[in-house]
Structures are given as structure tokens and as C-alpha cells.
Amino acid sequence: NAGVTQTPKFRVLKTGQSMTLLCAQDMNHEYMYWYRQDPGMGLRLIHYSVGEGTTAKGEVPDGYNVSRLKKQNFLLGLESAAPSQTSVYFCASSYRQGAMDGQYFGAGTRLSVL
Amino acid sequence: GQQLNQSPQSMFIQEGEDVSMNCTSSSIFNTWLWYKQEPGEGPVLLIALYKAGELTSNGRLTAQFGITRKDSFLNISASIPSDVGIYFCAGQNYGGSQGNLIFGKGTKLSVKP
Numbered sequence: 651n652a653g654v655t656q657t658p659k660f661r662v663l664k665t666g667q668s669m670t671l672l673c674a675q676d677m678n679h680e681y682m683y684w685y686r687q688d689p690g691m692g693l694r695l696i697h698y699s700v701g702e703g704t705t706a707k708g709e710v711p712d713g714y715n716v717s718r719l720k721k722q723n724f725l726l727g728l729e730s731a732a733p734s735q736t737s738v739y740f741c742a743s744s745y746r747q748g749a750m751d752g753q754y755f756g757a758g759t760r761l762s763v764l
Numbered sequence: 765g766q767q768l769n770q771s772p773q774s775m776f777i778q779e780g781e782d783v784s785m786n787c788t789s790s791s792i793f794n795t796w797l798w799y800k801q802e803p804g805e806g807p808v809l810l811i812a813l814y815k816a817g818e819l820t821s822n823g824r825l826t827a828q829f830g831i832t833r834k835d836s837f838l839n840i841s842a843s844i845p846s847d848v849g850i851y852f853c854a855g856q857n858y859g860g861s862q863g864n865l866i867f868g869k870g871t872k873l874s875v876k877p
């Protein structure tokens with residue numbers, strides 16, 4: 651059971667380039683989330699989805715777009731990368747809000763924007 | 765928006781010592797959760813608390829949901845080297861965007877053998 655899988659694990663971009671981060675979960679979870687983690691800032695929610703075909707903005711959505719075309723996948727896109735988007739990105743999923751087993755996290759994608 | 769104050773920011777302790785960390789909020793939560801993140805990995809849930817005053821243990825870990833619903837603490841007894849990592853508290857309410865987790869900034873734990 652793989653849980654939550656993120657690809658790629660590492661990426662270096664130049665300012666202005668675009669890329670898509672892929673998150674896949676095999677637990678049939680309804681909810682999926684994208685966070686960014688910066689030193690001393692904890693985890694901040696970028697976008698989330700409460701089910702296939704739905705997306706919603708989190709705390710820090712600017713500069714990012716997401717899509718949830720399939721229940722098991724949640725994509726995070728950067729259309730024009732900026733140095734401020736250098737961060738570690740985590741995807742998570744949960745069965746529902748308030749699920750007793752909480753959110754399951756992937757191992758992260760480390761992104762550097764030069 | 766809601767914010768959590770987690771303290772201390774970092775701890776350097778000797779193996780065998782007990783550890784205590786806490787989170788406070790200006791607003792109430794229905795659920796408190798504690799996660800641990802090891803280097804190069806994503807956070808993993810340690811303990812979830814659902815009721816004010818609840819005290820829950822998971823091995824050497826004990827966490828409590830404050831009576832006011834605005835705070836929680838995590839204790840680790842008899843620390844060992846594998847306890848090293850960053851511990852995050854998270855608060856959650858239910859319904860719409862309020863159901864999303866709000867994370868503290870983390871407590872970085874270092875254990876000296």
C-alpha cells in the first residue's frame with residue numbers, strides 16, 4: 651500500500667518556467683490537500699479538494715492552480731515560477747474532515763526556483 | 765485567520781529525559797492533532813484528540829486537549845534518539861474551509877545519545 655505518492659521528489663526551475671506537481675493516493679480518500687513548508691513557517695495550505703472535480707483556495711493560493719480530474723490524483727501547477735515559490739511542497743489526503751486517522755502526507759517535493 | 769503558537773521552537777535534550785511542548789490558540793478548536801516529521805519525510809500523525817480535557821497516550825507519548833479548547837500539550841517520556849524530528853500541533857474545526865487543519869510552526873527536537 652503506497653499511500654500518498656508525490657512526483658517529482660526534486661526539481662530546479664528558472665524564473666518564469668512552468669511545472670506540474672503530481673499527487674496520487676490509493677486509499678480512496680475524498681479530500682486532498684497541497685501545502686507548502688518554509689523554514690520557521692510550518693505548513694501552509696495552498697489549495698484543497700473535497701472530491702473529484704472540486705477545488706478550493708487555501709491560505710496561500712496565489713501563483714498556483716490545481717486540478718482534481720480523477721479522485722486519486724491532485725495536481726498542483728505553477729504557471730510562471732518565482733523565487734518566492736522555492737519551498738518544500740506536501741500533498742495530503744484524508745477520508746473526510748475530522749477523520750480519526752487525520753491526514754496522510756506524501757514525502758514532499760523540494761522545489762528551487764532560480 | 766486562526767493561528768497557533770507552538771513552543772518551544774527547538775529543544776536539545778539528553779537521551780532519557782522527558783520532553784514537553786505545547787500549542788495555544790486565540791480561538792477554540794474541536795480537534796487537536798499532533799504530527800511528527802522526520803528529515804526528508806512528510807508529517808505522520810501521532811495522536812488525535814477530540815474532546816476537551818481528553819488525555820490520550822500512544823506508547824511514550826501523552827497528549828492532552830485543554831479544557832478551554834484553546835490549547836494542547838504533548839509529552840514524550842524517556843526520550844530516545846529516534847524521537848528526533850519536528851513535532852507539529854494542528855487544530856481543526858468542522859465544516860467548509862474551517863475543516864482544514866491549522867498547523868503550528870513546529871518544535872524541533874534534538875536528542876543527544
